[in-house]
Amino acid sequence: MTRLTTNSQESTLGDVLAIGPGIYLIPFFQREYRWAPDKANNLLDDILSVVDGLVDKHFLGAVIVHGRRANPTDPKVFEVIDGQQRLTTAFLFMAAVVKVLANCKEYDEAAKLAQNYLQIGRDYRKSNLRIHSSRLDRSMMAAVIEDLRSDVKFCEALKPHFLNALPSYGPNRGPIRNNYNRFKRFFVDEFEQGGLERVRQIYEVFLNSFTVVQIDVIDPTDGPKIFDSLNSKQEPMKIGDLVRNEIFRKVSDEAPEKVERIDEEVWQPFYSSFEISGVSHFEKFLFPFGLITDPNLRKSDVFINLRNQWNTIADPVEIIASLDRYKTPYLDTLFGSNRSGFPKDVSLRYARLAQLGAPSSILPFTMHLGRAVIDGEVGEEAATSVLNVVESFLVRRAIVGHEPTGLHAVFKRLWSDLGGDVCAASVERAIASHKTVAWPDDGEVAAAIATRPLYNSAITPFLLLEYDTYHGGDALGSIETIEHVLPQSADADWKKSYGEDFVASDIDALPNLVPCTGKMNSSLGNQTYAMKRTRFTKDSKFKSTREFGGANQSWDRDAFLKRAEQLAIWANGRFPHGRPTQRAGPDPLLD
Structure with missing residues (x-):
């Protein structure tokens, strides 16, 4: 069995914070610290319950991290996927302990606690704090670190290493500072009641009797899955969040103004362009994008694959540009809106793929092809x-009625199968080489047109609209509703007029279906065919429906079969490509 984690043991807060020469890295754009006053007060009550012997220990929950590989000379870095609130609170609590001890002139003790739980020995990316906070x-x-450094004698006790916070800008008041001050007041009150021994008793209990489960995931994309399984009430990180954090990780130690500028001017316009009608399609873009460079990629490995690709790229703008190259062909396949600026005939084909609801498995190919058209590598014809x-x-x-199962294997490597020969015949041969598809x-x-119940099929509105266009119709947009000529709940009179060889399956078959507006559909119901025919002929906005009424004086099984034949001839002509016939010579794609 493949393991998701390298470690998931319960540990004391003391062991978690004192991780040797290691740091907890909270991604630059991760949400802010939000512990409200009631949660901080509840923590203090829980601490006193253990100190006063009411309970033996207290479990705080889980911390999910991903241990990043680092250079041998760098400290161990644990990227925090979940647990930011707990870790930050523990850090603030120990910072308050250090400050109170320094105020009591216990500089050596304060310095040792700071060295063990607040800092590492040297700076990593401009800071030596054990927690690198989000922006x-x-x-x-x-501001918390500045408060600690304001005591000169404490700083002397810390030598040769001071406490160095990350570069920052913006407001310095909020939950972090509020809870730090709250914890300081708590220790002042406890000191007044029991002196230094009471203070020591409290922080020893906090470090040794409060525990968390630190889960170190092998793949950071497994973090959200474990997050969900723990029934956390907070919002889990998405793969898109991991991608953004990874892109900006390499510049997280730069001046925040610079990182913010790249985010606002480059990332946000790129990311927001995936939002259509209030829904973001960025997450689903990543898998087909990954398949473009690695057709064997598994969906579960997308993030790791992308991260490996970006290992040698230091500039976030360059990474975003590499993603942006395939954005518009992706969106055009889904929505047919020609964001790519394709020539007219190419744009029309992408629009039809969107209209027919093409499966997502085609995306690696259409994204490749679209990019090649944009770059002038493949012509319009x-x-x-x-x-x-x-x-x-x-x-x-x-x-x-074939499900899209199996098409992933066809389209994920179709572009490479063409070997640069981008033409219809090569595509036919490449698809045909998949014998089981x-x-x-x-x-x-x-046969399917005559017998399959296509009424509820996703392809039917597309077929009826294409058939209407074939008849010279100019109805724009989608079909509102589909009318059953022979009603769904055909009464005895309808069945009699339809003929003795009435077949129930005819009702939902394509020959019995015509496009119409919602208003007309609701008014027709079980009306006789004569009444329907009049409405079809005079009132329908669809030319194929008007011509249907004009061509069929009655609607019975014979008329149904005749229309089935007409539709089959049209469909096989309109969508003419079949599996290639046997060739005289060997075909490398087939043999």
């Missing part, structure tokens, strides 16, 4: 012919 907390953490093949292949499968022939398509 929103750095000014407040710097070649791209159009290739997309025609893909569209026809998908539509035929949808008509016959069905590519329905004309007979299968005709």
Whole structure:
């Protein structure tokens, strides 16, 4: 069994904070520290319960981290996925202990506690604190450190290493500073009651009797899964959050103003462009993007793969630019909106892929192709012919009822299978080389049109709109509703008029379906065909529906079968590509 973690043992806070020459790195853009006064007060009550012997110990919860590989000369870095609130609170509590001891002139004791639990021996990325806070907390953490450093004699006891906070800017008041001051007041009160021994008793209990489970995940993308399994009430990190944190990690020690500027001017415009109708499509972009460089990539390995790609890139702008190259072909495949500025015929093909609800498995290929068109590497005619093949292949499968299962294997490496020969014939051969992936022939398509219940199929609105266009219709947008000519709840009169060979499955089959507006659909119901025909002919905005009424004086099984034949001829002509026939010579993609 593959393990998700390298360690998940319960540890005391003392052991967690005193991690040797190691630090806890809270990603630059992670949410801010939010411990409210009631939570801080509850913690103090829990501490006193242990100190006064009411309970033996207290469990604070889990801390999920990812131990990053570092240079041998660097300290061990634990990137915090969850547990920021607990770790920061523990750090503030011990900072308050140090301050109170320094105020009591116990400089050696204060310095030793600071060296063990607040700092490492030397600076790492401009700070030697054991916790590197996120951007929103750095000014407040710097204010806490400045309060400790204000005692000159304490600083002398710390030599040769001082406490150095990360560069920061912005407001320095908020929960971090508030809780630090709250903890200081708590110790002053306890000192007045029991002197230094009481203070020591409290911090020893805190370090030795308060525990957490530190979970060190091998893959940081497993952090959110473990987070969910622990039933945390906080919002878990998403893969997109991990990507953003990774991109900015290499400059997290730069001046915050610089990092913020890159975020506001480069990252945010890039990220927000994935939001369509209030829904972000960035998360789903990452897997097909990863497949572009590694067709064998597993979805669970996306983040690790991307991180490895970016190891040698120090500039966040360069990383974002590499992602941005494939953004518009991705969105155009999903929505057909031509953000890529494709030529007219190419744009139309992408729009049709979006309209037919093409499976996401095609994305690595359409993203590759779209980028090649943008870069001028593939011409309009070649791209159009290739997309025609893909569209026809998908539509035929949808008509016959084949699930998209197996298409991932086809499209994840289709671009590389072409070997630079980007044309319709090469795409046909490459798809056909997957012997277990069905590519329905004309007979299968005709049979499915006549017999399959396509009413609830996702492909049906696309087919009816394309059929309407074939008849010269100009109805823009999508089909509002689909009308059953033979009603879904056909009464005795309808069944009689339809014929003695009435077949229930005909009701939801394509020949019995016509596009119409929602208003017309609700008013037709179980009306006789004569009444429906009048409405179809005179009132429908769809030309194919008007022509249906004009061509069919009655609607019975014979008319149904005749229309089934007409639709089959149209569909096989409109989506003409089938599995290539046997060739005289060997084909390297097939053999």
